[in-house]
Amino acid sequence: MNKKINLWERYLTKEIGIEFKACLYFFAILFFYCCYLLINKIYSASILIMAEMILSTYVIGYIQVWVFNNFDEADEVKGRELSGFIICSIIYILEAHFLGWFDKNLLALLIFAIYVVVLYVCVFFVYKCRRKIDDKLLNDNLANFKARIK
């Protein structure tokens, strides 16, 4: 039962976590982008913009995990986590503006900014909710374990 995780396994676990995060945020941003296109009666999406989106979610995923204590999964939001939340949201908004994801449309950009903030808040609460369910499961298992060994 004595299990030691080596450096490679530790890196791999972190990397998988970042890739999962990149996919999660990419699909959320892609959904917004597709809605924007549909509203403007455009029925084809730019591969270049989608590539920019996936690359930026991947890079921001690294920043979230390595610089800002994985703030969307954090137990509580304090100084570093809060600054991570603000900085990463700003990076997304600046990228969307300068890379022209929404044709430099300021209203679309403003709605996108709100969407990113709401997205981060939702992800934070989803993880919190998941941990609450896990708490219950852990304590049930603990009670059963104690009953078994008595």
Add this chain to the structure above:
Amino acid sequence: MSRINYKVIKNTEGINELCFNYSENSAEAQAILDFINGRQLKLVGRLDGAEFVINPDDILYIEIVDDKTFAYTKSRVLQLNMGLREVEEYLNSVKYFRCSKSMIVNIDKVETLKSLSSNRIDAVLENGEHIIISRTYASDFRKVIRGDYE
């Protein structure tokens, strides 16, 4: 469903002998064996030059501090003259869990568990102390309390 039978036989010297039969290695049989073994196990610890016999059931956790092994009970901290691995092998029960490189926790003395970010677990002991079970050990801990190792 495993069957457990027992018989009390009076031997030729007039002493009662307990004969315990079980069909497979079930959690219940293991708990009976752990109980019998646990009744015989004792640890010797030192405090202020005096030696004390400790019942392993009273231990909350055992920790290595500055290459010395300490057993923490509700009221005392005793120094053991064994290494952590030796203690682990000596106690040899699922309820004494190696929760970090330098610590063994008595699961029976864990009051509540809380799921933390990055798959860590916060264990609150009967005396109110918090012990963090890192991701490396948390998956094994979950298996132990689920009964996967029994």
